[in-house]
Amino acid sequence: MKVEWKKIKDLGTEALRKEGMQPEDAEITLDVLLEAEAMGIHSHGLKNLNNYVQKIRCGTLNPRPELQVVYESKAAKVLDADDGMGMVAAVRGMETAIELAKKYGAGYCCVRNSCHFGAGGIYANLAARQGMFAMAMSNTDPNMAVPGGIGMTIGNNPFAYAYPRRNGETVFLDIALSATAALKINKAKMEGKQIPDTWLLDDKGNPTTEPGWYGKGGALQPVGLHKGYGLSVMVEVLTSVLSGGKICRDVPSWCFELDKKNRASHGFFAIDIEKLSGLEAFYDKTEELERYIKASRTRTADTSILMPGEMEWANYRKNSVFVEIPEDVEMELRKLISESEFEKCCVMEK
Known part of the structure; x- marks a missing residue:
């Protein structure tokens, strides 16, 4: 439809x-x-x-929040979202980072006491469209195991980056740090299908092909195991710790615990490219990089090499x-x- x-x-x-x-x-x-x-x-x-x-x-999502600056220095700010809508807090957070970057070359804005902000790539693209290299990230409720651990200990904290292209469509990546999304596991459960043993751990910390363990003592596996785990800790520090917000342990699920305030924290980073290499020089070098990547040999004649985000932009044009x-x-x-x-x-x- x-x-x-x-x-x-x-x-x-x-x-x-x-x-x-x-x-x-x-x-x-x-x-x-x-x-x-x-x-x-x-x-x-x-x-x-x-x-x-x-x-x-x-009563767990404030429809009329008063966004407040709780800390600021020359190139950094911390905002309190007053338990408001995550999308609004995220747009304001990235707009703040952009404003700081235009003034100082780079800017970082943390947001605390927010809610689920959706697709982080949207906010990174907001800055990339203005000639910035940008990152957006958020902590989440615990849903992922740590290497060697049992159960849900840390969030699969999503992060995204984006940078501009001369044609107006950005290069961007938007990922969570688990091996797969919980949505895919729940879908497999509903369809009575098994899953790869790299996606989920059971209640004893062992890899499992049974999706039913999710939510019943099981936990998502980090993407790349220690790599995804390490990056998730990084995102946690850049969001909740630097903002003075709630760490993952104290962040309820935004969708499974509707009667609790989510209190997620976000982070938004922007670099004004014009103030470093200059935007035209940046375009020249990234186009050179893209030509090199796309010249890669392919396994089949009808395979195309895509830059991050190209598939999403193709969908966007159709819609x-x-x-x-x-x-x-x-x-x-x-x-x-x-x-x-x-x-x-x-x-x-x-």
């Missing part, structure tokens, strides 16, 4: 406004969710809108007016929007 971008944005924005959100904040939230949806990142798109509304109704959504996203939207209103923005395809 496809939905019309503008109409679904208007409906989603109105749904958040009815819960007390400021119009500008509601619009920012829908812009982020729709961009993720258009890029094919459905797990972090419109599917989550209903959960955010439920958190507002539970610029009508956004294609999978069935599970449609189901979540129908919980929130009346049947008659939802049908007005749909294009039914056979």
Whole structure:
């Protein structure tokens, strides 16, 4: 099914406004969710809108937060999101990092007491579109084991980077630090399928092919084992520790514990490329790098080498007016929007 971008944005924005959100904040939230949806990142798109509304109704997501600066120096700031919408806090955090970078060459902004911010690549791209190299990251609730450990100890803390290209479409990577997403494990469980033994550990810390262990004493495995674990610790320090926020142990699940404040922390980093190599020189060198990478020999004649983010931008171009959504996203939207209103923005395809 496809939905019309503008109409679904208007409906989603109105749904958040009815819960007390400021119009500008509601619009920012829908812009982020729709961009993720258009890029094919459905797990972090419109599917989550209903959960955010439920958190507002539970009193664990503040619809009208007062974002405050709690610390600042020349090139760094810490913001308190006042338990508000993660997308709004993240956009403000990256805008702050961009502002600092334009002034000092580089800027870093931490945000504490926020909520799930969705797809981090959206915020990194926000800066890359303004000639920046950027990173966005967040801590999460514990869902991943540490090497040699048993159970969920640390989050699969996501991080993203982005840099600009001359054609306007950025190069970007947006990943969590577990070997796979919990969403894929839950899907395998629903379909009665086994999973690779590199994805999940059972309640004794052993690799398992049974997805049912997730949420029942099992834990996600880090990507690259000690590598993913080490990077997850780095993200934790750059977000919760530097901001004075809650470490992963004290961050409840944003979607499985709707009745608890999420209190996630984020980090946003930007470098003004013009103040270093100069933007034109940067384009020349990154294009040289891209040509070299894409000249790699391929296993088959019909294989194309893609830069990080190229697949997502291809999806985005296809979804610029009508956004294609999978069935599970449609189901979540129908919980929130009346049947008659939802049908007005749909294009039914056979």
